[in-house]
Amino acid sequence: MSQFFRTAARPMLGSIRRSFEARLELFFDAIPDGKPFHTFPGIALAVLALALLFASAQTGFAHEFKIGDLEIGHPWSRATPTGAKVAGGYFTITNKGGTSDRLLSISSDVSDKAELHEMGVKDGVMTMRPVAGGLEIPAGGKVALAPGGYHLMFIGLKRQPKQGEKFSATLTFEKAGTVSVDFAVEGMGGGMDDHAD
Numbered sequence: 001m002s003q004f005f006r007t008a009a010r011p012m013l014g015s016i017r018r019s020f021e022a023r024l025e026l027f028f029d030a031i032p033d034g035k036p037f038h039t040f041p042g043i044a045l046a047v048l049a050l051a052l053l054f055a056s057a058q059t060g061f062a063h064e065f066k067i068g069d070l071e072i073g074h075p076w077s078r079a080t081p082t083g084a085k086v087a088g089g090y091f092t093i094t095n096k097g098g099t100s101d102r103l104l105s106i107s108s109d110v111s112d113k114a115e116l117h118e119m120g121v122k123d124g125v126m127t128m129r130p131v132a133g134g135l136e137i138p139a140g141g142k143v144a145l146a147p148g149g150y151h152l153m154f155i156g157l158k159r160q161p162k163q164g165e166k167f168s169a170t171l172t173f174e175k176a177g178t179v180s181v182d183f184a185v186e187g188m189g190g191g192m193d194d195h196a197d
């Protein structure tokens, strides 16, 4: 069930929620000025109950870490097949501060080392290379590490991360310093396999 939620229901819930919120706005816009809101109590209560339901379903999946002005959103990794030596790591970094910062290094107990990689297409071929000098997080900006783009790579896995578990890693930023985060391991299926050679 949780597998189903992660792979299928979550994006679906997101889009339902978005269209729902859009409709909710229309609903409130449609209330004539000065007309008492309590003329729609039944509908309003049902709408609120549904909105709360979706909100709680969302927070069930999200986890977040903070260090200084930086927010690390939903670090996740993908379960790896037996024998795999590398695993990816993904999350978002939001910089709420007035100065840029830089993700310099990553370490974790699950692997010998961890690198920051960038994926792109060069001459029609998918390539992946380490990012030199760290990853800049602009002031007031948000950077996403996601399959197909920037990502962490845990190299030399000491064990296979299993779906449903979490493993911790340490991120070091130039200004904000060091923060420990937990990577939620999600299912193998879906998306591109960005770590096949």
Ligand SMILES: [Cu+2]
Pocket (backbone or CB within 6 Å): 117, 118, 128, 151, 152, 153, 194, 195
């Ligand atoms: Cu990589």
